[in-house]
Amino acid sequence: MFKIVEQMKSIVGEENVITSKVDRMAYSRDLTPYLAVPEMIIFVEDTNQVVKILGVASSNDIPITPRGGGASFQGSSLPVRGGIILDLSRMNKILEISKDDLVAIVQPGVRYETFQHELERQGLSFPHDVGSHDAATIGGILASDSNGHHAYRHGRVGSWIQGMEVVLLDGTVLELGTRAPRYNMGYNLSALFAGSQGTLGIITKAILRIVPKMPVSATIGGFFQNLDDLMAASHAITMSGVEAGTLEATDGYTVNTISDVMNLGFPKCEGNFVGDLEGFNEENLQHKLSIMKKILEDHGGENVIIARDEKMNKILWAPRLEIDVAIVDVHPGYREFGFAAADPCVPLTKMADAMRNIGQIIRSHGILAAVFCHTGIGILHPAVLMDPNNSEHWNAMKLAEKEILEYVISIGGIISAEHGFGYVKNNFVRKAVGDTKLNLDQRIKQIFDPKGILNPGKMGLDTDERDEDIEFVFSAYVADKDVRE
Amino acid sequence: MPIEEYRHVIMECVSCGLCQSNCPIYKQTNLESNSAKGKMTILYSLLQGWLDWDEVAERMYECTTCKNCTATCLSGLDIAAVVEAARAELVERGHGNAISKDIAKNLRETHNPFGEGSDARERLKELART
Structure with a gap:
């Protein structure tokens, strides 16, 4: 391993290869209850370095797990088979934002909210409202084919990729698409890499479709004694043709707990509804709001509230977003x-x-x-x-x-x-997708990664006995056994 | 208070990473060990006996205790309090940071944290007058 570490240092510089145990432990977690320790962390700053690092990893059959913010909810950025964490967080430049071509060209380590704020400053938006905000990087979002709160209106992020640069294990730098808005040229490999969770290649650049930011917006919420009525109201909003950004429900236990902890005075309910929407002017927004409000009230919605400022907006979203704060209080x-x-x-x-x-x-x-x-x-x-x-x-x-x-x-x-399969769903994948689909997925994986070293142990592609009957939280899975010795 | 008393806070960290992009130290290094999330995992490993006190010392001192992490924390955790408790125990265990030792030595010997003589104070007075 010493020789490999030296090879890696010759590519990215000594200070960019981290092997101390304390730092390897710090990279062993995400939001799942599992813990997996890499043997080294390597920071890369350009595509050429990624090509060379993959070359050394491939020659030595070392697992390599790409990581941006490490914010995965399903274990996709955990190095469950040990090896290298490829930290892409320093490849964090917004290379171009073009209002005329309506594209943004970004490196994978750009944080979602940082990106969105820069776009909004220019009257633009990448409007998915990814729930992990600035914890998530663009590379991670694309590799997870994330939804975001606004997936109802805008779909998954994968369909917003106009082009991307991907480094393959054999060192090929694959260029897909251009800044032209559409392409339909054979198999849609952008769609394949979106959601591949780093199992097929390393995303090093993305050309993303962007849209104008609507000038006015609002949030609307209400409380329901019956979840059936809430769902009926939500569906009626969909059928009305009002283009909401998101339609959300939170269960009564959560609403009531948060209301009590934060002293919000919400009525007791079986669930609350919150939706948000935008307008191209105030009149347009008010028209949509009046339709939504009437639908909510007609279906039994109580205390229907419209928020137009940040403070009220946060109150309406509290049941959906503040459970982690409330639970440690209770x-x-x-x-x-x-x-x-x-x-x-x-x-x-x-x-x-x-x-x-x-x-x-x-x-x-x-x-x-x-x-x-x-x-x-x-x-x-x-x-x-x-x-x-x-x-x-x-x-x-x-x-x-x-x-x-x-x-x-x-x-x-x-x-x-x-969120995708990641690591946590490994044992459920075969039953969920069936033998035929899983076998096809494994053959696709084999084309891009014949050695099985790109983010191994994920998506049910190479699940084995190590992933079964995992031990108690955090002592659950330690790829690097010497850490516990 | 020993760090063991903060075990519940360390366990409450969901490791979401919302603490990273506002952290003045993480922004300089992009090293997860420098973010609150990384520190909580490091301290968890310490409590589990996977890391020793001398191994965690440097990372615990790499924190301004500015509480930017608390401002964005998904669970509203007071990370600075945990870090300060870790530091207190580090000092008790003989792992005080080198800079603090230098400052203490300077204060004892010259009554000046930077080890400068009394003329430095006179120069400051002069500066204040101008």
Whole structure:
């Protein structure tokens, strides 16, 4: 390993290859309950360095896991088979923003919110409103094919890629697309790399479609005694043709807890709704708001509130965004984990039942649940809230995630619609996609990564016994065994 | 208070990384060990016995305790308090940082944190008058 470290240092400089144990430990986590320690962290600053690093890794069969902000919710940036963390966070330049061509050219380490603020300063937007904000990098967002809160209106980020530069394991620098708005030239490889979670190649540049920022916006929220009414209201908004950015629901337990902790005075309810929308002028916005407000009230929505300023906006979004703050107030030591049942999707007509039943499944095992739903697109975000020091909670979480995924499949849903498979869903992939699809995926992986060293242990592509019966939180999986010795 | 008393805060960190882009140290290095998230993992490893006190010392001193991380923390955690507790225990265990030792020595010997003589104070007075 010493010889390899020296080779890496000759490529990127001594200070950019980190091997101290304390730093390797710091890179061993993301939002999942697993812990995996790399053997080294390498910072790269340009495409040429990535080509050379991949060359050395390939020659020596060393696993290499790309990492931007390390904000993955499903373990995709964890080095579960050890090896190298390729830290792309210093490739963080916005290379160009073109208002005329409506494209932005960025390096993978650019943070989402930093990017969005720069765009907004120029009257533009990359409008997905990715939930991890400035924790996420563009490279990670593209490699995860993220949704963001505004996926209801704008879809996943993958379809916003006009072009990209990807370094392949054999050193090829693949250029896909241009700043021309559309291309349709054979297999859509941009779509393949979007969501590939670093298992096929390293994204080193992206040409992204951008749009004008609408000048006015608002958030609207209301409270429902019955989740069925809430979902009916949400669907009526969709059918009205009003182009909301997002339509969201939060379960009653969460709304009531947050209201109590933050002293917000929300009415007791089975769930609350929040949506946001934009307008090209005030009159346009007010017209849309009046339609949404009437629909919410006609379906039994109480205390329908419209927010036009930051303070009120935060209050309306609090049930959706502040559970992590509230839970440590109510139950010190508790936290949320990225687990396998974090992003299932169900048919629109099943959403209300799914919110209730999934919450009930989690609670039946003695841990707490918060359940969120992107009501326009059927995606649910169950959150387990538990004490990571309690082994019974760990066992409860493992049972709950299995039951939830079986339930979701039983009602015609799918197990992963937003975060991707990552590491946490490894043991559920084959059942979810079937042998034929998984075998095809493995053959695609084989084309790009015949040695199986690009982010190994992910997406169920090469799952083995190491991924089964994983131990208790954080002592769960240590790729580098010497850390515990 | 020993760092063990902060175990629950260390465990409450969800490792989301919202602490990174506002951290004045992380912004200089992009090293996750310098962000609050990295520090909580380091301290967790210390509590588990995977790291020793001397190994974590340097990273614990690389913090301004400005609380920018608390301002953006998903769980609203007071990271600076944890870091200060770690530092206090580091000092007790003989791992005080070199700069603090120099400052203490200078104060004892010259009554000036930079080790400058009394003429430095006179020069400051002169500057204040102008």
